[in-house]
Structure formats: C-alpha cells, structure tokens
Amino acid sequence: MSRERRSDAVANRDRIVEAARAELSRSNGAVDDLKLHLVAKAAGVGQGTLYRHFPTREHLLAEVYRHELTELVDAVAPLLAEHPPLRALTGWLDRLVEYARVKRGVMAAIEASAWQDLYAGQHHRLDEALELLLDRGKAAGEVREEVDAADVILLLGALSRIPGPEWDKRAPTVVTVIVDGLRPSRARPS
Known part of the structure; x- marks a missing residue:
C-alpha cells in the first residue's frame, strides 16, 4: 500500500x-x-x-527550471544521433529559446539567493551539453575551432534583452545569427 x-x-x-x-x-x-x-x-x-x-511558488518554479534543464540536456544525444552536428546544434538552440522563455520568468520569481544555489547546482550540465555539441561540430568541420561554450553563452545573453512581446519574432533570428557565426570562415582566394 x-x-x-x-x-x-x-x-x-x-x-x-x-x-x-x-x-x-x-x-x-x-x-x-x-x-x-x-x-x-x-x-x-x-x-x-x-x-x-x-x-511556495518558488519551490514549484525551481522544479520547473530543473525539469526544463534536464529535458534540454537530455535532448543532445538524440539530436546528434539524428542529425549532422551543426543541424543538431541548431535544433538544440531552438529548444534553448523555448527553455529561455520559461527560465526568464522563473529567474525573476525565485529569490536571488535561491536562484544562485539553483544555478550553481545545475548550470554546469547546460555548459557540458553545449560543449559536446560544439566538439562534434568541430570534429565534422562545421564549427569554428576557436569557439567554446563560454563564447556561445555570451552570445545567447542577447536573448535576455528581447522584450516579451518581440520574443517570438526576434529570438529565432538571434539563434540564426549565432549559428551563422559558428560556421568556419571560408578560405579566401589569394
């Protein structure tokens, strides 16, 4: 029972x-x-x-955040199994956009100290997932060698500046610009 x-x-x-x-x-x-x-x-x-x-509401929101993060991290292996590395990375970044939509509200609602604990305990998983996608892209020649997860995370910071009403219109464009910037430079004729 x-x-x-x-x-x-x-x-x-x-x-x-x-x-x-x-x-x-x-x-x-x-x-x-x-x-x-x-x-x-x-x-x-x-x-x-x-x-x-x-x-409390904060406890529920923290669990929503953990759940979203777990799904995002767990999506890496299937995406890499089904797609070439850069396409897998693009698909993952598209999922990240949806994750960021929820995370933005969650971050604002969870007290600062609780957020720091939650972030510190979980966020390394996001970094590791992104690094795996980048490493596969580099190995396939689809991602610049000099790029690392910290670079992409800095670029993704632009997502936090998109006002709510413009999110659906601008977030996909930001992701496209980031992905285009990750591609290796084409050799220029001399």
Missing part, C-alpha cells in the same frame, strides 16, 4: 510540474500569471497536495 501511495505521490508531483510548465509556456513565462489553484486544478489534484509537494 505504501508503494502505491508513493507512486501516486510521484505521479501527482509530475502532473503538477507539467501543469505549471504548460501554463508558463502559454503565458510566455509570465510568472505573475501563474495561479497555483489553477495549476492544481489542471493537474487534477487539490491545493493541499500541491502545497505538500511545493510549499
């Missing part, structure tokens, strides 16, 4: 996180629009169940 309750608790937790992710995605990461009673309703659980798993 206790195993059944534990599996129910895990399923409830997962549904709550998924409902919060869906709501944040629908609202372009607008955390202020995230109504916890509506998340509980969408997840098919009572508010008490939601608060047992996530005592």
Whole structure:
C-alpha cells in the first residue's frame, strides 16, 4: 500500500510540474500569471497536495527550471544521433529559446539567493551539453575551432534583452545569427 501511495505521490508531483510548465509556456513565462489553484486544478489534484509537494511558488518554479534543464540536456544525444552536428546544434538552440522563455520568468520569481544555489547546482550540465555539441561540430568541420561554450553563452545573453512581446519574432533570428557565426570562415582566394 505504501508503494502505491508513493507512486501516486510521484505521479501527482509530475502532473503538477507539467501543469505549471504548460501554463508558463502559454503565458510566455509570465510568472505573475501563474495561479497555483489553477495549476492544481489542471493537474487534477487539490491545493493541499500541491502545497505538500511545493510549499511556495518558488519551490514549484525551481522544479520547473530543473525539469526544463534536464529535458534540454537530455535532448543532445538524440539530436546528434539524428542529425549532422551543426543541424543538431541548431535544433538544440531552438529548444534553448523555448527553455529561455520559461527560465526568464522563473529567474525573476525565485529569490536571488535561491536562484544562485539553483544555478550553481545545475548550470554546469547546460555548459557540458553545449560543449559536446560544439566538439562534434568541430570534429565534422562545421564549427569554428576557436569557439567554446563560454563564447556561445555570451552570445545567447542577447536573448535576455528581447522584450516579451518581440520574443517570438526576434529570438529565432538571434539563434540564426549565432549559428551563422559558428560556421568556419571560408578560405579566401589569394
């Protein structure tokens, strides 16, 4: 019986996180629009169940962030298995744009100290995933040799400056410019 309750608790937790992710995605990461009673309703659980798993909005948002990050990191291997390295990197960056949409709202809502702990404990995984994509691209001759993950992350910082209403229009363009800049320079005739 206790195993059944534990599996129910895990399923409830997962549904709550998924409902919060869906709501944040629908609202372009607008955390202020995230109504916890509506998340509980969408997840098919009572508010008490939601608060047992996530005592505060920040706890729920931190779990959404961790979940998004895990999915983003886990996407690297399948993308590399299905596509040439630069196409895999482009597909991953497209996913990163969606991740950044949710992360922007989450970052604003989580207290600064809690965010630093969350970031420090998780972000190395993102760096490692990006480095793997870049290394495969370099090995295939599709990515400049001198580029590393820190360079791309600096370029991706431009995403944080895109105002919410312009996100859908400008974020894909920023990714395209970044990918074009990662390509090796063509040899020039002398």
